[in-house]
Amino acid sequence: MMTLSSYLMISFILFLAGIVVMIARKNMIAMLLGIELILNAAALNFVAYTKFVNQNMDGHIFPLFIIVVAAAEAAVGLAIVIRFYQIKETIHIDDATQLQS
Amino acid sequence: MDYTISTIAPIVLLPFFAFVINSFIVKKLPKLAVGISCSAIFLSFLYCVRIFKDFVFGTYAANYHVHKVFTWFDLGDSFKVDMGIYIDNMGAIMLLMVSGVATLIHIFSTFYMKEDIRYGRFFVYMSLFTAAMLGLVLSDNLLSFFIFWELMGFCSYSLIGFYYEKEEAGNASIKAFMTTRVGDVFFLLGIVALWGVIGSVSFVDIYQALADGSLIGHSVIGISLTTFAAAAIFMGTIGKSAQFPLQVWLPDAMMGPTPCSALIHAATMVAAGVYLSLRMFPLMDAGGLTPYIAYIGGITAFGAATIALIQTDIKAVLAYSTISQLGYMVLGIGVGAYNAAFMHLITHAVFKACLFLSAGSVIHSLHDEETHGHVQEMPRMGGLKAKMPFTFLAMMCCTLAIAGIPFFSGFVSKDRILGDALVMASQSRVYWIPTLLGFGGALLTAFYMFRMMFLTFFGEPRDKSLYDHTHVEKLSWNRNIPLLILSVFTLGLFYCGSFTGQKIAKVPGVVDKEWFATLVEKPEVETFASYERQTWDFTDEKSAQTFNKSSYDKTHGLSEEDYHHAHTMHIIGAILSIIIAFAGVFLAYLMYIKRSLNPARWVSAFPRWNKALKNKYYFDDLYINIFIQKGLLGLNNLLAKLDMSFYDKYFVDGWQHVTRWAYTVSRKFDDWVVDTALVDGTGASVRLFNVILRTIQTGKIQFYFIVIVFVLGSYIWNLNIN
Amino acid sequence: MFTNILFLMSAVLTVGGAFAVILTKNIMHACVYLLSSLLGVAGLYVTLGADFVAATQLVVYVGGIVILMVFAVLLTGGSDAQKENKFGLSKIPLMGNNKTYTIAWITAFVVFMTLIKIISNIIKYYKETEVSAYTATVEKIGMLLVTDHVLAFEISSVLLLGALVGAAVIARPRKRE
Numbered sequence A: 001m002m003t004l005s006s007y008l009m010i011s012f013i014l015f016l017a018g019i020v021v022m023i024a025r026k027n028m029i030a031m032l033l034g035i036e037l038i039l040n041a042a043a044l045n046f047v048a049y050t051k052f053v054n055q056n057m058d059g060h061i062f063p064l065f066i067i068v069v070a071a072a073e074a075a076v077g078l079a080i081v082i083r084f085y086q087i088k089e090t091i092h093i094d095d096a097t098q099l100q101s
Numbered sequence B: 001m002d003y004t005i006s007t008i009a010p011i012v013l014l015p016f017f018a019f020v021i022n023s024f025i026v027k028k029l030p031k032l033a034v035g036i037s038c039s040a041i042f043l044s045f046l047y048c049v050r051i052f053k054d055f056v057f058g059t060y061a062a063n064y065h066v067h068k069v070f071t072w073f074d075l076g077d078s079f080k081v082d083m084g085i086y087i088d089n090m091g092a093i094m095l096l097m098v099s100g101v102a103t104l105i106h107i108f109s110t111f112y113m114k115e116d117i118r119y120g121r122f123f124v125y126m127s128l129f130t131a132a133m134l135g136l137v138l139s140d141n142l143l144s145f146f147i148f149w150e151l152m153g154f155c156s157y158s159l160i161g162f163y164y165e166k167e168e169a170g171n172a173s174i175k176a177f178m179t180t181r182v183g184d185v186f187f188l189l190g191i192v193a194l195w196g197v198i199g200s201v202s203f204v205d206i207y208q209a210l211a212d213g214s215l216i217g218h219s220v221i222g223i224s225l226t227t228f229a230a231a232a233i234f235m236g237t238i239g240k241s242a243q244f245p246l247q248v249w250l251p252d253a254m255m256g257p258t259p260c261s262a263l264i265h266a267a268t269m270v271a272a273g274v275y276l277s278l279r280m281f282p283l284m285d286a287g288g289l290t291p292y293i294a295y296i297g298g299i300t301a302f303g304a305a306t307i308a309l310i311q312t313d314i315k316a317v318l319a320y321s322t323i324s325q326l327g328y329m330v331l332g333i334g335v336g337a338y339n340a341a342f343m344h345l346i347t348h349a350v351f352k353a354c355l356f357l358s359a360g361s362v363i364h365s366l367h368d369e370e371t372h373g374h375v376q377e378m379p380r381m382g383g384l385k386a387k388m389p390f391t392f393l394a395m396m397c398c399t400l401a402i403a404g405i406p407f408f409s410g411f412v413s414k415d416r417i418l419g420d421a422l423v424m425a426s427q428s429r430v431y432w433i434p435t436l437l438g439f440g441g442a443l444l445t446a447f448y449m450f451r452m453m454f455l456t457f458f459g460e461p462r463d464k465s466l467y468d469h470t471h472v473e474k475l476s477w478n479r480n481i482p483l484l485i486l487s488v489f490t491l492g493l494f495y496c497g498s499f500t501g502q503k504i505a506k507v508p509g510v511v512d513k514e515w516f517a518t519l520v521e522k523p524e525v526e527t528f529a530s531y532e533r534q535t536w537d538f539t540d541e542k543s544a545q546t547f548n549k550s551s552y553d554k555t556h557g558l559s560e561e562d563y564h565h566a567h568t569m570h571i572i573g574a575i576l577s578i579i580i581a582f583a584g585v586f587l588a589y590l591m592y593i594k595r596s597l598n599p600a601r602w603v604s605a606f607p608r609w610n611k612a613l614k615n616k617y618y619f620d621d622l623y624i625n626i627f628i629q630k631g632l633l634g635l636n637n638l639l640a641k642l643d644m645s646f647y648d649k650y651f652v653d654g655w656q657h658v659t660r661w662a663y664t665v666s667r668k669f670d671d672w673v674v675d676t677a678l679v680d681g682t683g684a685s686v687r688l689f690n691v692i693l694r695t696i697q698t699g700k701i702q703f704y705f706i707v708i709v710f711v712l713g714s715y716i717w718n719l720n721i722n
Numbered sequence C: 001m002f003t004n005i006l007f008l009m010s011a012v013l014t015v016g017g018a019f020a021v022i023l024t025k026n027i028m029h030a031c032v033y034l035l036s037s038l039l040g041v042a043g044l045y046v047t048l049g050a051d052f053v054a055a056t057q058l059v060v061y062v063g064g065i066v067i068l069m070v071f072a073v074l075l076t077g078g079s080d081a082q083k084e085n086k087f088g089l090s091k092i093p094l095m096g097n098n099k100t101y102t103i104a105w106i107t108a109f110v111v112f113m114t115l116i117k118i119i120s121n122i123i124k125y126y127k128e129t130e131v132s133a134y135t136a137t138v139e140k141i142g143m144l145l146v147t148d149h150v151l152a153f154e155i156s157s158v159l160l161l162g163a164l165v166g167a168a169v170i171a172r173p174r175k176r177e
Helices: A004-024 A028-052 A058-088 B010-025 B030-059 B089-112 B119-138 B142-160 B167-198 B203-212 B225-240 B249-255 B258-267 B269-279 B281-286 B290-308 B314-334 B338-365 B389-403 B409-427 B429-457 B464-469 B480-488 B515-519 B525-529 B560-594 B599-605 B607-614 B616-652 B654-693 B701-717 C002-023 C027-047 C051-075 C098-125 C138-147 C150-171
Strands: B065-074 B080-088
Touching: A004 A028, A004 B701, A004 C002, A004 C027, A004 C098, A028 A058, A028 C002, A028 C027, A028 C051, A058 C051, A058 C138, A058 C150, B010 B030, B010 B119, B030 B080, B030 B089, B030 B119, B080 B089, B080 B119, B080 B142, B089 B119, B089 B258, B089 B338, B089 B480, B119 B142, B119 B258, B119 B269, B142 B167, B142 B225, B142 B249, B142 B258, B142 B269, B167 B203, B167 B225, B167 B249, B203 B281, B225 B269, B225 B281, B225 B290, B249 B258, B249 B314, B258 B269, B258 B314, B258 B338, B269 B281, B269 B314, B269 B338, B281 B290, B290 B314, B290 B429, B290 B616, B314 B338, B314 B409, B314 B429, B338 B389, B338 B409, B338 B480, B389 B409, B389 B429, B389 B480, B389 B560, B409 B429, B409 B560, B429 B560, B607 B616, B616 B654, B701 C098, C002 C027, C027 C051, C051 C138, C138 C150
Parallel strands: none
Antiparallel strands: B065 B080
């Protein structure tokens, strides 16, 4: 049951789901949700390979850093979203087309 | 003498330089111009005497000639034009005659044209004319011959229209020029035809080609080349020597001054046509043209004589008699009487010049008080014998000569022509009509010439006031001496050894000096074929070709029996001529002196003939009204209409439509292609690309994301993973 | 046995949560479903023997990031915003309508087709190897972090500092002048 291919399938599904969320939603925060899904898919891939292919511990280190970076990026991103909301009073992604308002 | 450029060319160059100098000084110094002209021609005459002496009394050979050639221009590829001088016996005699008669006429003109305001200009033209005539006699090829021929035509035009205040004089000069032009066109055609085949138009080369037979086999529009060229060149003679049918210009040419008529239209220019035929005689003979030539000569001789019967102007009578005598010369060529035709040319020149000058003297004396002009009408003359004895004497001699009275030169030459005509007529039926016309013309000639004499000098003066105002003639050097000198040369002695030319009445001691008949022989092509041409160089080199002296061949190369037959015919002809001449004189005497026959009755007996003769056989009518008015003018109008309505309208005016259409096309091109497509199109394409490309630049993050995904996807898709 | 059940439950949680995030119309619900998905991923880590990673995931992701997102949602007023944009046209609803979903599914399909090539190759040529027994990984990870990957470690700490300060600067309230 727990073969490499099943884990790869799961991470593939997560990745696709993240892409769908990123494209389909118009809410900025929802897009950030999608980003998180994608990142998680990548990390799951790493860990799966560590268990089944190569017992190199780098496969555990790197997901750690993915998580760290994702956290930082989510924080900053949300800060930007909040700032955007303070200016534009909306969080619709189609309103964020101008570089300079 | 040495024949080089310095000895022969002055014959032509002296009068020519006189012309050039005179044309500059004639306005200011007319007397000096006259003097230059007369002295120039006199010096030429001396040269010609020298040449004549050398030819006739020096070497005395029948085929002695001088031929010097230089290249005029050479364009390579067998287009080489040579000019040269060719003098043989005939040329030498002709030179002497031309220069001598011209000198005497120049001297007479100093008397005749003295009171004219354009006294000097007359001599300018006369000098040019004599230069041209002498050049023509000296020339050795048809091209330079033609050049001088045309030059003489121009001088004739200028001199006929000398009194240019009179409109008839202008018309007459144009008529003369145009009529001779018709003949000259054909002449040029003949020259070109000969040139095309032979490659040169020198006389010697033509004779050589005839001898070689290189002209046989070529044909032009179906006619053999010799016949075509001969006919074409003979048309030149017809035009210039006023033969039928181009004789219409000579009577009108009497509008010019009388000395000009004497020189040009009696002695020299009209003789040039006959000279051409004489030079081209081998070609005419080989072309088989001689019967036609005889017919034309005969018709001309007789027809002109008939018209002369009713003329009342003294110069008109002489003009028609000139046409008639030229007809005799052409008739002589036609029947093969080469020598006799040439002799008639020379003798006719002498006595006709004398006749014209005497007529001029008569006209000059008769001064009309009312019109202040000179009288030329014979009905107003009469009984002038007492007032102008010397003129009467000269005119009498010449009239006797032209009528064909024995002992005079005219009889000798005319009788020889008629004798040869009889010989040919006895041999073939073709020549009967020309012979008959010739004898008939002789009768008429005698008649009308003596009519002229009787009307002018004999009888009672018909216009009393005119007669009273006429001055008695005094012997003056420039009026009478030329006349007397010329009339001396009308005696037959100078031309043959006997008074009658047939050795019937022989003058002892001179019978064997038949120099004329000996020297000028009918050219056989074989003798010419052996000539060598010499190139001209400027050093004094003795270059005369001498041949064996040939003694006088009595039989002229004929067999004994033919010669006897010819001799018989000649004697018959001589007797006939004498009878006819005296008959004509007698008839005139009866009509005008004795008054036993009334000319008016004869006129009324033939009214239609009279009308025809008065209208000169309607030739002027034919040419002017029918050919020119209806034919040429009609053609002119048609062509003009064609040009204007068709050619102008469509081709010339039509271009505006083309241009307009071109403008429209060009404008459309400019509008559509350049402006819209290129200029506006560039902007539009940029805008189009803008429209296309800015869809990518949406600013929407999700769109960018999709693009990134797709690009990466395509990249990964195309990777080769094994 | 236990791992299989755990694996199954985690897989279901993960995939189900992911699809729920896709399909829900409510942003709050989406955040909660993400939370569940991340929980599932942590469970998957456990079945893979990555104990430290699973713990980190739980602590950081679940306990930190999703909470943060919820806070942001609450601060920005939720799903209903203006219905028309500045040009007067109607905006696409915040959670997407059919059009966006269509595009998204197409894109997902493209990616699927692209990646399936790789994954099928991997699955084809993968040979089953010996799975080793479970060992504790904390010590090993700790050792690596300060010996082999010390640079990344330090830089990530700097990064976190930067994120902290940056987020605070960006989102601080401005003085109204």
